[in-house]
Amino acid sequence: MQSPLDEVVRRQKAGRPQGITSVCSAHPLVIEAAVAQARETGGPVLVEATSNQVDQYGGYTGLRPADFRDLVHGIATERGLPLDRVLLGGDHLGPNRWRSLTPDEAMERAEALVSAYVEAGFTKIHLDCSFPCAGDPVPLTDDVVAARAARLIRAAEDTVGPERAERVRYVIGTEVPTPGGAHETLGALVPTTPEAARTTLEQHRKAFARHGIEGVWPRVMALVVQPAVEFDHLRVVDYRREATEELRKVLDDEPTMVFEAHSTDYQSAEALTALVADHWAVLKVGPGLTFALREALFALAAIEDELVPAGERSRLAEVVERRMLAEPAEWEGYYPGSDAEQRLARRYSYSDRMRYYWSDPEIEEARARLLANLSATGVPLPLLSAHLPLQYARVRRGELAARPRDLAVDHVRDVLRDYDRAAHQDQNQNQDQNQDQNQGRDQKPGQKEYV
Incomplete structure (x- = not known):
């Protein structure tokens, strides 16, 4: 049974730079932005939940896999995107949440986790x-990691049965940045070595054979390796394609497999384009999207300050700061430094620990008040120009309504637009060529073209 992901792999193997954006966020406005982007481009939307975000017990979002599915499907339906263009993924599924338990106990829970994901579609x-569990050697050896991954695949296949299993695509490999960005200031960052990547493939292939799932191998659609892209609180390590020249060749003999890149947040449009061209066909982005959402909401709050009497304002930024200080567990261990440095990090860090707080009831109430206030007052164009200039330009061109919610969603889409251009550069090149040909036909003999 074909998956839209298969077309990405097929095009890559044919030498065409095709990719797909993996949106790793549970925030409804981010998902809404991703759905709107997919509607405009005509392609699928891939939304992924992480193992600490969504699990069989609810994760930190309070959502189980079926709840997350319903959230994404509900937004897609409301926005008019057919559900056959919605792909759901699970990220970092394994024993991560239960590392304090023995390996057997942690893996039993990980099996239930993976089963819940595939059962939910x-x-x-x-x-x-x-991730090592209680009593494990540190670090784990490649054969142990592969054996545990094969065990989870076995659980997934048994859960859904042969017919539904044909729809499932797997991603292996774990040499990835820390989920959500580095916890500390980055030092030197180097790509995965070709030898390490080949060892990962070899050990997984052997583990599949031992667990009787050799037939699943053609449905392993991606290998995660480190292309040396990352971000910490203040710095982004940009992709350098000259450093991955040999690594890119590792999958030349794997006809159904491409690379998956994690922590691509904040990469330049040029770097994203290079990653896709170099076979990192799956580009994962999460904190970069909620970072953009914070920019948009705080910009709208600044506009609100100009328009709404003090006693009626949402004071969104103040509420967020107060709630983060009252409940510091999600940022305190990540942001070192003085009080002033921590204050700046809470609001502006690339790692965006603020994303864990948007579902707080007081913060949600302030966000709702902000949007309601600006819906009532309207957003004057000069103020929009001052705080969200790209959205201002689209409003002026008639491409976007100056509604506060639409403005916030569109600002998140600015990030997704760069990803889409990188992921569909082959089609973009064809469109550019067609435009050039049309311009040439319209041009009269001897007429000069001025640019």
Whole structure:
């Protein structure tokens, strides 16, 4: 049974730079932005939940896999995107949440986790068994990691049965940046070595044979390796394609497999384009999207300050700061430094620990008041120009309504637009060529073209 992911792999193997954006966020406005982008481009939307975000017990979002599915499907339906263009993925599925338990106990829970994901209709599953559990050697050896991943695949296949399993695509490999960005200031960052990547493939192939799932191998659609892209609180390490020249060749003999890149947040449009051209066909982005959402909401709050009497304002930024200080567990261990440095990090860090707080009831109430206030007052164009200039330009061109919610969603889409251009550069090149040909036909003999 074909998956839209298969077309990405097929085009890559044919030498055409095709990719897909993996949106790793549970925030409804981010998902809404991704759905709107897919509607405009005509392609699928891939939304992924992480193992600490969504699990069989609810994760930190309070959502189980079926709840997350219903959230994404509800937004897609409301926005008019057919559900056959919605792909759901699970990211870093494994024993990560239960590392304090023995390996057997942790893996039993990881099996239940993966089973819950595939039972709920998730069809892209990244297996991450690299985290040591209680009593494990540190670090885990490649054969142990591969054996545990094979065990989880076995559980997934048994859960859904042969017919539904044909829709599931797997991702292996665990040499990835820390989920959500580096916890500390980055030092030197180097790509995965070709030898390490080949060892990962070899060990997984052997583990599949031992677990009787050799037939699943053609449905392993991606290998995660480190292309040396990352971000910490203040710095982004940009992709350098000259450093991955040999690594790119590792999958030349794997006809159904491409690379998956994690922590691509904040990469330049040029770097994203190079990644896709170099076979990192799956580009994962999460904090970069909620970072953009914070920019948009705080910009709208600044506009609100100009328009709404003090006693009626949402004071969104103040509420967020107060709630983060009252409940510091999600940022305190990540942001070192003085009080002033921590204050700046809470609001502006690339790692965006603020994303864990948007579902707080007080913060949600302030966000709702902000949007309601600006819906009532309207957003004057000069103020929009001052705080969200790209959205201002689209409003002026008649491409976007100056509604506060639409403005916030569109600002998130600015990030997704760069990803889409990188992921569909082959089609973009064809469109550019067609435009050039049309211009040439319209041009009269001897007429000069001025640019």
